[in-house]
Amino acid sequence: MPPSKTPTLRQQRLGAELRKLRERAGLSTIEAAALLGVNQSRISNIEAGRYAVSADRVRAIARNYACSDQALIEALTRMTGRRARGWWEDHRGQLPHATLDLAELEHHATALRVAQALHIPGLLQTTQHARALFGDAVPPLLPHEVEHRMSYRIKRQAVLYRDPPLPYTALIHEAALRMQVSGPAVAAEQLAHLAEMSEHGNITILVVPFGRGAFPGSGQGIDYTYGPVPQLDTVQLDTEHGSEFIDAAAQLERYTTVLDRLEKLALPAVESRELMCSIAHKA
Structure with a gap:
């Protein structure tokens, strides 16, 4: 072969x-x-x-x-053999390779921890919120390209509902909650969805409020994917040029520290949910 x-x-x-x-x-x-x-x-x-x-x-x-x-x-x-045909393979040739690699990472993860300063994490976005973001892409996406990304995004979110449940922690800055993507109605719907998702037993959503001041990291999106053993953990970073995947031990330790510090700055889960509902009520 x-x-x-x-x-x-x-x-x-x-x-x-x-x-x-x-x-x-x-x-x-x-x-x-x-x-x-x-x-x-x-x-x-x-x-x-x-x-x-x-x-x-x-x-x-x-x-x-x-x-x-x-x-x-x-x-x-358990990583051996020929390429397994996961659902993401249906999008090969339509989406960037790195986009499909992220879905494969999440599929095999034992836990996920993400941090976002200015955006709602992809796995927690509503359809209308995601469509608005794809509509503002630079360079602009063609209508069929938007639909490909929407289909992919919805399928990715299924990982949160799998059995056994996948532990998922999202650290979101208050700034992301107050971004009225596509207007007040879509923003209110997105916040209500976050509050609902935070009640799932496997999902923890923690908000870092403005009052906490400066926070570690550069504000870039961080997706930390936990493998079956620590040596197989992976960090995915969102950049203007696409996804960057990191697995060097020193860098994994660095991003673990960043996420730990963000978690200490965040409000507890109940207070985070209350803040989300309060912002939604005012949207």
Whole structure:
């Protein structure tokens, strides 16, 4: 089977983690290939996520690399095989690859924690709120492109209703609550939806009020996706040029600290809900 030319983020992450194991073992690609009985290009393709590997091959690699972290090994084996056809694959060719990678990350997550200073998190947006945002995109989206994004957004939100429930924490600055996207009526509907969602057992919505003053981070959107083991956590950042995915240990620790500090600044869940309802009443 030839190598894949378009590996998903999940496939690339598996390869990157196998590369980390090899480097910790102090082995070159040539030495690793000799241990596994394959050529060097096969190792390179595996580590780039371009070549599918089996669970047994991952265990053999871990054994040859002297990795004894069984929790990590088993987590990596669950990432093996050919690309799974999730619902997001229906949008391939219509939406950017990074957009689909985020949906795949959320699908396999064990928990999600997000922070937004100026926007409502995507998984909590109403249809009208999301449509207004897509309508203001730069450069402008064509009508069919807006519909593709709306369909994708609605399907993404289904992750919050799965069984077993996915723990989801949203840290939202008061500024985002007061943004009257598409006018008072849509804004009031959005705030009422947030208050309703905050009553779900798996969903925690915490508001950072204006009165808390300065807050950590640059105000950019942060999506922290928890993996089955801490080594497989991922941060997705919203930028003007698209999504950026981060998995370096030092950076994961940094964003964990930012989210922890934001959570300390936020109002408790009940007070956050009361503030949302108060702003909605005045919208």
